[in-house]
Amino acid sequence: MMSAKRRLIFKNKHHKQEIKVSQKITAVRGFKDILEQEAPGWRKIEDVARTKFLRFGFKEIRLPLVEKNEVFTRGIGEHTDIVEKEMYTFLDRNDELLSLRPEATAGVIRAVVEHDLYKQHPVLKLFTFGPMFRRERPQKGRLRQFHQFDAEVIGSASPVADAEIICLAWQIIREFVSQDRLNLELNSLGCRLCRPIHRENLLKYLEKIKETLCDDCRRRAETNPLRVLDCKNEHCKAALKDAPLLKDYLCEDCVQHFSQVRDHLNQFNIPYILNPHLVRGLDYYVKTTFELVATDLGAQATVAAGGRYDGLVRDMGGDDIPGVGMAIGAERLMMLMEEDAWEQAIDLYLIYMGEEAKRLALSLLPPLRETLSVYAPYEQKGLKAHMRMADKLKATAALIIGDNEIARKKAVLKHLVNHEQIEISFNDLAQEIKQQLCAKKETFNNTRG
Ligand SMILES: [Zn+2]
Numbered sequence: 001m002m003s004a005k006r007r008l009i010f011k012n013k014h015h016k017q018e019i020k021v022s023q024k025i026t027a028v029r030g031f032k033d034i035l036e037q038e039a040p041g042w043r044k045i046e047d048v049a050r051t052k053f054l055r056f057g058f059k060e061i062r063l064p065l066v067e068k069n070e071v072f073t074r075g076i077g078e079h080t081d082i083v084e085k086e087m088y089t090f091l092d093r094n095d096e097l098l099s100l101r102p103e104a105t106a107g108v109i110r111a112v113v114e115h116d117l118y119k120q121h122p123v124l125k126l127f128t129f130g131p132m133f134r135r136e137r138p139q140k141g142r143l144r145q146f147h148q149f150d151a152e153v154i155g156s157a158s159p160v161a162d163a164e165i166i167c168l169a170w171q172i173i174r175e176f177v178s179q180d181r182l183n184l185e186l187n188s189l190g191c192r193l194c195r196p197i198h199r200e201n202l203l204k205y206l207e208k209i210k211e212t213l214c215d216d217c218r219r220r221a222e223t224n225p226l227r228v229l230d231c232k233n234e235h236c237k238a239a240l241k242d243a244p245l246l247k248d249y250l251c252e253d254c255v256q257h258f259s260q261v262r263d264h265l266n267q268f269n270i271p272y273i274l275n276p277h278l279v280r281g282l283d284y285y286v287k288t289t290f291e292l293v294a295t296d297l298g299a300q301a302t303v304a305a306g307g308r309y310d311g312l313v314r315d316m317g318g319d320d321i322p323g324v325g326m327a328i329g330a331e332r333l334m335m336l337m338e339e340d341a342w343e344q345a346i347d348l349y350l351i352y353m354g355e356e357a358k359r360l361a362l363s364l365l366p367p368l369r370e371t372l373s374v375y376a377p378y379e380q381k382g383l384k385a386h387m388r389m390a391d392k393l394k395a396t397a398a399l400i401i402g403d404n405e406i407a408r409k410k411a412v413l414k415h416l417v418n419h420e421q422i423e424i425s426f427n428d429l430a431q432e433i434k435q436q437l438c439a440k441k442e443t444f445n446n447t448r449g
């Protein structure tokens with residue numbers, strides 16, 4: 001706990017830093033702005049994911065970004081990399097230890113247990129989306145504030161639930177990447193009955209090869225030996241070649257469950273690769289575990305991951321009920337999406353020149369904006385400058401009202417895609433523009449689809 005004195009020192013230390021007022025302030029390392037070019041891409045992945053979640057019968061919940069530290073030490077496990085090295089944890093002013101959420105599942109379970117949700121519905125299907133925080137080394141595709149789509153099925157031990165969660169992740173990612181660029185890796189991590197026997201044998205094996213392991217693995221061998229199997233270090237990989245694998249230790253129940261999950265994946269027409277080395281960085285996984293890996297994303301290729309966590313609800317203070325879930329990395333999805341899919345066009349760029357034209361143009365904006373996206377510039381410029389701006393904004397059409405048009409009581413509607421130009425009488429101007437542009441939109445969508 002931070003004493004009043006320490007708090008004072010902390011405060012003074014930070015007040016001493018001299019910062020020139022004229023200096024630019026940059027965002028924190030690993031925390032990225034999503035600027036306006038990228039935002040349409042984000043909206044697209046959010047739309048696709050939401051639509052799929054709803055089609056699979058999941059309901060949305062929205063959770064706080066900050067939780068009591070205990071949610072993660074209990075939920076994820078004290079000896080995981082996330083909790084030991086990567087969490088943003090701080091003492092609040094009332095000396096309460098809080099953490100920014102590094103993943104969603106622990107918080108979802110906290111909320112489910114706190115509100116007794118599973119007592120109202122025997123099987124809960126929940127999804128959530130938002131930022132997560134981990135203090136990892138920032139690199140391409142890995143940020144300290146990153147975003148995840150998260151789905152959880154709580155209250156069912158059925159292998160259909162495992163397969164459905166995998167199918168959900170698969171279908172969302174497949175909207176952005178072809179099947180030949182995506183691998184589903186699958187493993188079973190066993191259960192409370194069969195895992196201890198494997199652990200014992202693994203520890204014996206690790207004891208023999210201890211000298212050849214990297215520092216991380218030597219530490220993990222003490223705290224979380226399963227993670228050693230997952231080490232990317234080439235020396236470790238070689239030394240672990242003959243390490244005992246969980247697949248050879250599964251109990252009858254786990255073998256059955258895993259075989260049924262694979263059957264259901266076949267029924268859902270989803271190809272998979274068995275990877276007996278696949279373990280996850282979180283303590284709570286049992287039985288099914290999986291990763292969806294994009295074959296062309298380099299080092300940060302895991303787009304989604306998840307698995308079964310029977311026992312987690314109990315560890316979080318609830319009843320002993322099973323669960324299975326997955327998370328999709330939104331930044332990775334953005335990396336998979338073609339950049340032209342990000343484009344966001346406006347329907348109409350409204351050009352007015354002169355005071356009378358301005359009055360008419362501004363009065364058109366509310367009715368036009370009922371159905372169209374309309375950009376009306378604030379500054380008066382020449383027609384050429386306006387047309388350049390309309391192009392830059394990828395406007396479908398421009399409406400021109402100048403002195404000429406006022407005199408003839410007709411506006412000019414110019415289609416910027418095919419350069420057609422028509423005149424529209426001032427009577428019922430808004431209605432006519434809407435009709436013209438909606439008709440164009442439909443033919444455009446039809447020829448494209
Ligand atoms: Zn088992």
Ligand SMILES: [Zn+2]
Nearest residue numbers: 214217231236
């Ligand atoms: Zn290692």
